[in-house]
Amino acid sequence: MTDQLTPLRISDEDKARIRLLFMAKHAKWGGGMHPEDGNHAIYHHEVRQTLEGLGLNLTLGDSYDILYQRPEVDFVFPLLNRGGFVNSEMTIPVLCNMHRIPYLGAMPFLRGLGDDKSVSKLVARHAGVPTADWYCYRRGAPVEEANLPASPDGRWVIKPNASSASWGISDAFEFAGVANAVANIHGQGHDAIVEPYLDGYDIQCAFITMHDEAVALPMLWYEREDTQRLWTYYEKRDLVQNTEKAALKAFDHAEFAPKIYEYAKKYAREFLSFDYGRIEFRLDLNTGDINFIEINLNCNLWSEKVMAKAAARAGFSHADLLETLLAESWRRNGLIAL
Numbered sequence: 145m146t147d148q149l150t151p152l153r154i155s156d157e158d159k160a161r162i163r164l165l166f167m168a169k170h171a172k173w174g175g176g177m178h179p180e181d182g183n184h185a186i187y188h189h190e191v192r193q194t195l196e197g198l199g200l201n202l203t204l205g206d207s208y209d210i211l212y213q214r215p216e217v218d219f220v221f222p223l224l225n226r227g228g229f230v231n232s233e234m235t236i237p238v239l240c241n242m243h244r245i246p247y248l249g250a251m252p253f254l255r256g257l258g259d260d261k262s263v264s265k266l267v268a269r270h271a272g273v274p275t276a277d278w279y280c281y282r283r284g285a286p287v288e289e290a291n292l293p294a295s296p297d298g299r300w301v302i303k304p305n306a307s308s309a310s311w312g313i314s315d316a317f318e319f320a321g322v323a324n325a326v327a328n329i330h331g332q333g334h335d336a337i338v339e340p341y342l343d344g345y346d347i348q349c350a351f352i353t354m355h356d357e358a359v360a361l362p363m364l365w366y367e368r369e370d371t372q373r374l375w376t377y378y379e380k381r382d383l384v385q386n387t388e389k390a391a392l393k394a395f396d397h398a399e400f401a402p403k404i405y406e407y408a409k410k411y412a413r414e415f416l417s418f419d420y421g422r423i424e425f426r427l428d429l430n431t432g433d434i435n436f437i438e439i440n441l442n443c444n445l446w447s448e449k450v451m452a453k454a455a456a457r458a459g460f461s462h463a464d465l466l467e468t469l470l471a472e473s474w475r476r477n478g479l480i481a482l
Contacts, residue, residue, distance in 0.1 A: 147359045147360045147361075149352075149354060149359050149361075149458060151459075151460055151464040151465075151467065151468050152354070152467065152468040152471035152472060152482060153467065153471065154198075154467055154470065154471050154474070154480065155480075156199070158474070158479075158480045159198065159199050159200050159201065160199075160201055161201070162200075162201060162218045162219055162474065162479055162480070163201050163203065163216065163217045163218045163219070164195070164200050164201055164202050164203065164217065164218070164219050164220075164221060164470075165203045165204075165205055165210070165215060165217040165219070165220045165221065166191070166192060166195055166202060166203070166204055166205070166221045166223070167204075167205040167206070167210070167211075167220060167221065167222045167223060167224045167236060168188040168191065168192070168206065168222075168223035168224050169184070169185075169188065169206055169223075169224055169226075170184065170185040170187075170188035170189060170206065171188055171192055171204045171205060171206045171223075171224075172204055172206050173185045173188060173189050174189070175189045183446070183448075186446070187444060187445070187446035187448075187449075188223060190446060190447060190462070191223065191445055191446070191466070192204065194462050194463050194466050195221070195466060197463060198463055198466065198467055200470075203215070203217060205224075206224070207224075208224065208227065208235055208236070208239070211236065211239040211240065211243065212239075214243040214245070215243075215245075217245065218245070218246075218479065219245065219246050219247065219248075219470075219473075219474065219477070219479060220236065220240050220245055220246075220247040220248070221247070221248045221470070222236040222237070222240075222247055222248065222249060222442070223442070223445070224236060225442055229333075230306070230333055230334060231256065231259070231306070233255050233256075233259050233306070233442070234252040234255050234256050234259075237249065237250075237251060237252040237255060238252050246473070246474075246477035246478075246479065247473075248419050248420075248469060248470065248473050249418065249419050249420070249441060249442045249473075250415060250417070250418035250419065250421075250441045250442075254415055254418060254441065255441055255442070257415075258415065258418075258421070258439045258440065258441040259306045259441075260305060260306060261278075261280075261303075261305050261306065261307075261337050261438055262278060262279075262280035262305055262335075262337050264438060264439050265278055265436065267411070267414050267415075268411060268436040270414070271410045271411050271413075271414050272410060273407045273410055273411050273436050274407070274433075274434055274435055274436065275435050275436040275437075276293070276339055276340055276342055276426075276435045277293035277294055277339070277340065278293055278337055278338065278339045279291045279292065279293050279337070279338050280305050280335055280336070280337045280338075281326045281330075281335065281336045281337075281338065282335045283330050283333070283334070283335055287323050287326050287327070289319045289323075292319055292322060292338065293338060293339060293340055294340065295340035295341065296340065297340070297341060297343075298317055298318075299315055299316075299317055299340065299341040300315060300316050300317075300321075300322050300338050300339065300340060300341060301313065301314075301315050301338070301339050301340075301341050302314050302315065302316060302322055302325035302326060302329070302336055302337070302338050303329070303336070303337060304329050304332075304334040304335070304336060304337075305334060305335035305336060305337045306334065306335070307334075312328075312329055312332070312334070315341060322338055326338065342426045342428065342433075342435055342437075343428055343430075344426045344427050344428035344429065344430075344433070345365050345366060345367065345426070345427050345429065346365060346366045346424055346425070346426060346437070347363060347364075347365045347395055347400075347404050347424065347425040347426070347427050348363065348364045348365060348366075348392075348395075348422060348423075348424055348450040348454070349363050349404065349405070349408035349412075349422065349423040349424070349425065350362075350363075350364075350420075350421075350422050350423075350443075350450055350451045350454035350455070351408070351412045351418075351420065351421055351422075351423065352419065352420045352455075352465075352468065352469060352472070353416060353417050353418060353419055353420070353472060353476075354468075354472050355472070355475075356416065356417055356476070357416075358409065358412035358413055358415075358416060358418075360405060360408065360409060360412075361451075361454035361455055361457070361458050362394060362454050362457040362458055363394070363395040363396075363401060363404065363405065363408075363454070364392050364393065364394060364395055364450055364453060364454055364457075365392075365393060365394075365395040365427075366391070366392055366393075367391050367393050392450070392453055394457060399432075400427055400429075400432070400434065403434060404425050404427070404434060407425065407434065407436070408423045408425070411423055411436065411439070415439070415441065417476060418441050419469055419472065419473050419476075420441075420442075420443065420445075420451060420469055421439055421440060421441040421442070421443055422439070422440045422443040422450050422451060423436070423438075423439050424436075424437040424438050424439070424440075425437060445465070445466070447462045451465070452465055
């Protein structure tokens with residue numbers, strides 16, 4: 145299931161006129177893997193190259209201090225999301241708001257809502273989208289077994305409430321293990337969310353906003369060999385060998401694709417206008433259960449990840465995708481007319 149869409153174009157005059165600041169930790173990286181961030185450095189380098197190839201009026205920044213005073217730019221493209229401190233994802237949007245500089249992506253309140261996995265599940269419940277029971281053990285609050293969500297299979301997943309790329313994820317089979325995992329996450333300065341482990345496959349629903357509407361790209365799924373195995377941060381960043389075969393493929397199941405499409409559309413409308421994002425569901429093919437897992441509003445734009453792969457299935461090149469995102473955001477922020 146997908147919506148009809150055509151790449152948007154920016155005129156050469158507007159490309160030259162609008163001063164674009166691209167912010168990413170590895171915006172100035174020369175290419176290749178990073179010893180700590182792995183393929184994230186390759187991703188930032190690729191986005192920079194694609195933006196340069198579009199002929200944009202580009203400035204590069206790799207730290208927040210470039211926004212401590214108002215820079216001479218008209219628009220910010222922020223990929224400096226994981227700053228090494230809690231809620232860093234909202235830093236650039238807040239600084240841009242202070243300087244009244246428009247930027248790609250959702251406003252800070254929406255970014256925070258999406259990054260808080262517990263609150264994002266409340267949005268799912270509000271929108272009538274199914275999600276499994278959960279509990280967020282906030283730092284400083286008691287960690288009590290009475291709050292542990294039910295798990296029919298006796299297995300729980302514990303992770304930082306605002307983690308990305310499966311950072312800090314673990315599982316446990318009794319409350320003592322859950323409590324230890326929560327304590328570890330609290331010790332690193334984060335809230336912890338606990339959910340029952342849901343068997344099944346991850347269905348990826350990528351969206352972009354066009355003319356203030358949430359537009360669905362073709363759905364994808366990871367066709368895994370072992371659905372019981374947790375993927376770690378190190379595997380997702382290619383920092384360790386991943387021996388499991390998992391292919392990212394089109395998801396066009398005759399029964400389940402239309403249902404998930406409708407759930408994803410309902411959920412995406414709650415976050416307009418966000419420019420781009422990825423909504424993830426867990427599907428159990430044996431029981432037919434569908435559950436919302438999370439939303440990532442400023443998701444990975446690397447050509448090897450879901451957003452670009454889904455766009456490619458809609459006929460978009462990597463350059464088409466980035467130009468479309470910028471064109472729509474520039475239109476929405478009054479910088480150009482389309």
